[in-house]
Amino acid sequence: MKLFRTLTFCSSAFLLVLCTTGCQTLPDSKAAMHTMHVVDGKKSAGDDQNQNQDQDQAEADEIAHTTYEVTKPYVEDLTLNDEYVCQIRAIQHIEIRSLEKGYLQNVLIDEGQTVHKGQLLFQIKPTVYQADVEKSEAEVELSKIELQNNQALADKDIISTTEAAMSAAKLAKVKAELELAKTHLGFTEIRAPFDGLIGRFNDVRLGSLLEENELLTTLSDTHKLWVYFNVPEAVYLNYIQNRNKGVAQKVQLQLANGEIYPEGGTIEVIQSDFNSTSGNIAFRASFSNPKGLLRYGQTGKILWPKNISHAIVVPQKSTFEILDKRFMYVVDKDGEIHERVIKVAREEPNIYIVESGISPDEMFLLERQNKLDKGDKIHYKLIDPKTVVKNLNLYAN
Numbered sequence: 001m002k003l004f005r006t007l008t009f010c011s012s013a014f015l016l017v018l019c020t021t022g023c024q025t026l027p028d029s030k031a032a033m034h035t036m037h038v039v040d041g042k043k044s045a046g047d048d049q050n051q052n053q054d055q056d057q058a059e060a061d062e063i064a065h066t067t068y069e070v071t072k073p074y075v076e077d078l079t080l081n082d083e084y085v086c087q088i089r090a091i092q093h094i095e096i097r098s099l100e101k102g103y104l105q106n107v108l109i110d111e112g113q114t115v116h117k118g119q120l121l122f123q124i125k126p127t128v129y130q131a132d133v134e135k136s137e138a139e140v141e142l143s144k145i146e147l148q149n150n151q152a153l154a155d156k157d158i159i160s161t162t163e164a165a166m167s168a169a170k171l172a173k174v175k176a177e178l179e180l181a182k183t184h185l186g187f188t189e190i191r192a193p194f195d196g197l198i199g200r201f202n203d204v205r206l207g208s209l210l211e212e213n214e215l216l217t218t219l220s221d222t223h224k225l226w227v228y229f230n231v232p233e234a235v236y237l238n239y240i241q242n243r244n245k246g247v248a249q250k251v252q253l254q255l256a257n258g259e260i261y262p263e264g265g266t267i268e269v270i271q272s273d274f275n276s277t278s279g280n281i282a283f284r285a286s287f288s289n290p291k292g293l294l295r296y297g298q299t300g301k302i303l304w305p306k307n308i309s310h311a312i313v314v315p316q317k318s319t320f321e322i323l324d325k326r327f328m329y330v331v332d333k334d335g336e337i338h339e340r341v342i343k344v345a346r347e348e349p350n351i352y353i354v355e356s357g358i359s360p361d362e363m364f365l366l367e368r369q370n371k372l373d374k375g376d377k378i379h380y381k382l383i384d385p386k387t388v389v390k391n392l393n394l395y396a397n
Helices: 002-022 029-033 045-065 127-155 161-186 233-244 385-391
Strands: 067-071 074-097 102-107 120-124 189-191 196-198 215-232 250-254 265-270 280-288 299-315 319-322 325-331 337-348 351-356 363-365 379-383
Touching: 074 250, 074 385, 120 215, 127 161, 215 233, 215 299, 233 280, 299 385, 379 385
Parallel strands: 067 379
Antiparallel strands: 067 363, 074 215, 074 299, 102 120, 120 189, 196 215, 215 280, 250 265, 250 299, 265 280, 299 351, 319 325, 325 337, 325 363, 337 351
16 A cells, blocks of 8 residues: 555656646757857857858948048169178288298387388398308408509509409409398398288297297288178179269278268279179279278178169058069059059168069058958058158168
C-alpha cells in the first residue's frame, strides 16, 4: 500500500514538470534573428555581417561629418644642390727625406707648424762632411801652387808645356771635388722648398742615426687646394653642354661639421676616362685657403647648385607607395577622391619634386587617411601651398 502511494506521488510530480515546460512562450522569430547564438564559443555568420555593416556605417558617418585638409602643389623656381662626397688634396704635397747618412743633430720645427721657403727644418751632424770640404780646399790651394810653379818652368823651357797643362787639369779636378764636398755638406741642412705645413714626423728623433733617403716628415702647400669628386655620366654630359654655352660652373664645399666653407670653388679639370666599375668620372675643383682652415686629407661634400624652373613640389607625407609606384589621393571640386600615380623627379628632405602625374591646379589630400579610399566623397578645407611647404622646413633656396 505504501509502495503504491509513492509511485502515485512521483507520477504526479513528473506531469507537473511537463505542464510547466509546455506553458513557456516560444521566442519571436524576428527577435531570434538578432539574438546572440553561441555555438562552441563562436558567433554566427549573420552576427559578424551585421557588425561589419554597423562599422562601415559608422566610418561613413565619420567621413561625412569630418573636414579634411587638402592643398595644391607648390610651384616655384628652385635652386637645389647635388651632393658629392669629396676628398681634399694639396696642390703640392711632398715627402721630406734625408739626402745624407748621419746623426740627426737638430730638429728645428714641430708637427703641424707653418714654415716658409728656405727655412731650416732638420740638421744632420756635419763633422765628416765639413772635414771633406776642408780637405778639398787644401788640395785646391796645393794644385794652384803647383800650377804656378809648372807654368814658370814651362815659360823658361825647363819643362814641357804638356806638364803645365796637366797641372791645370789637376787644379780643375780638385775644384770640382771641392764643390761636390760642399754639396754633401749642404745636404746636412734640410730646408723647406716652399711655404707650407709640416706633417707628422716619421719614427725619427733627435740623435737618431739617419740613413740616406730616410723619410722624416711631409710638407703640404695649403694656400690653394684641389678637391676631387666623382659624378655620373649624365651629370658630366650636362656640364659639358653648359660649359660650351659659356655657363660658369661654381661649387661649394660642405665641411664635416655641416658648415659651408666660405670660399667658393671652381671646376677646373675632368679626369680623362670613366671608371668602368662605377660608371663615374672624377672632377677636380680648386678652393683658395686664405685662413688655413682646409688641410690635406680632409673630407666633405661638394654642393653643386642646380636651377629648376617651375618646380612642382609636394609633401612626402601626401604620397604613398605600392610596389614600385608612388601614388597620391587627388580631390576634385566635388570632394571625390581619385587615386593618381605620380613620377618623382627628385627627392629632398620632406618633399618630392614631381615630374608628372599632377598639375599645379589640382588638389590633393595633405595627409593620407587609411579610412579613405578612391571614390569616397569628403568635405575639405584648402590650405595655402606656401604655408604647407614652410611648415615642412624646406632646405632649398
